Amino acid sequence: MKDYIIIGAGQAGLAMAYYLKKQQKNFIVVDANKEVGAPWLKRWDSLKLFTPSEFNNLPGMKFPSKKGHYANKYEVADYLKAYVKEFDIPIAFNQKVHSLKKEDDVFIIKSDTQRYTSRNVIIATGPFHTPFTPACHKNIDSDIIQIHSEHYKNPNQLQEGDTLVVGAGDSGVQILDEISKTNRKVYFSGNTNIGTLPQEFLGKTLWWWFSKIGFLTANKYSWLGKKLSNNSQPVIGTDVKTLFNKENVTCVGRTLDAEKKVLVFEKDRLTNIKNIIWATGFKPNFNWIEDIKLDNKQYPKNYRGVSEDLEGLFFIGLPWLYTRGSATLGGVKKDAEYLSKFINKKDKKLQAV
Ligand SMILES: Cc1cc2nc3c(=O)[nH]c(=O)nc-3n(C[C@H](O)[C@H](O)[C@H](O)COP(=O)(O)OP(=O)(O)OC[C@H]3O[C@@H](n4cnc5c(N)ncnc54)[C@H](O)[C@@H]3O)c2cc1C
Helix, strand or coil, X not given: CEEEEEECCCHHHHHHHHHHHHCCCCEEEECCCCCCCHHHHCCCCCCECCCCHHHCCECCECCCCCCCCCCEHHHHHHHHHHHHHHHCCCEECCCCEEEEEEECCEEEEEECCCEEEEEEEEEXXXXXXXXCCCHHHHHECCCCEEEEHHHCCCHHHCCCCEEEEECCCHHHHHHHHHHHCCCCCEEEECCCCCCEECCEECCEEHHHHHHHHCCCCCECXXXXXXXXXXXXXXXXXXXXXXXXXXXXXXXXXXXXXEEECXXXXXXXXXXXXXXXXXXXXXXXCCCCECCXXXXXXXXXXXXXXXXXXXXXXXXXXXXXXXXXXXHCCCCHHHHHHHHHHHHHHHHHHHHHC
């Protein structure tokens, strides 16, 4: 039996592992993927971070690129791999956990091939679980290629012809931008009235300004944190106004319905679409954990990562776990440090009994 099991070897799980290792805890990390960095490598090929290198540091090891560099997904995956090597973090790969329950003070964790037991469990399975696609996608003709952004890599996956991109988040506008450069006709479905921020302003990076203004440290219980966490996040680094005004881009409003080749939008009705990219986000999935309650956004109830329902259960890496930075490379260390101190205090109390 372990004292701690971390489920998930992404940046959040690794930051937590760093502190547990320092505290010489008896722990292991288990992960569904076959390698570290897999969630990044699976994302689209041209992905570049919106945070410059100096804001990407995990605890104990600097991101290797120079200040002001916006790393690509391969550089992030390499950094995470180097991190595991540097701190000799024990990871069991190919272990997708499908159930977790607590019985007589012990957590039982099951994957398809293993059963683990542990006194404490830290869930670091990331914010992106089940890709969400509007139900009407099932009515669409099979000769139209449909790809969720989770599986989109580059325009070579598309067939010739007009293409629709649905979704007004960072991924939607970045993919729209990339596909619009292939000179085909591209339709955009989603809200066009979205807030945008440039990556740099007055010679400083956006993240530099965020850190000066206090956007990165405002916690979700504060006045500023409540305002920031309840507003939709602006798109960073894509000039959407210019993009939406490009000659080959047409904005059609929200997607309302679909039947075979007919796609119905707020502002249009199309029958010429050959490819659809659904950049329509993800739904969290924590229903494999028994006896926990979820909040209105379907995330487990917790305070700064400490479960409100089960003693010995912790969470890290959730969006706005505490601050805007909680689900970023450079921001997760503060949450990991807080949790590790909480854990250490708890263990010392138990030892003293
Ligand atoms: C397109 C995009 C761009 C981004 N750009 C930036 C950026 O510029 N800067 C920045 O700081 N952040 C950025 N982020 C945000 C953030 O850094 C990532 O979302 C990050 O990958 C989240 O880290 P994580 O460790 O919490 O989760 P993940 O990286 O998703 O890792 C979770 C791990 O848990 C494992 N797992 C999941 N479920 C199970 C299970 N049931 N059993 C076992 N293992 C499981 C997965 O295999 C995975 O390895 C971006 C995110 C996206 C999507």
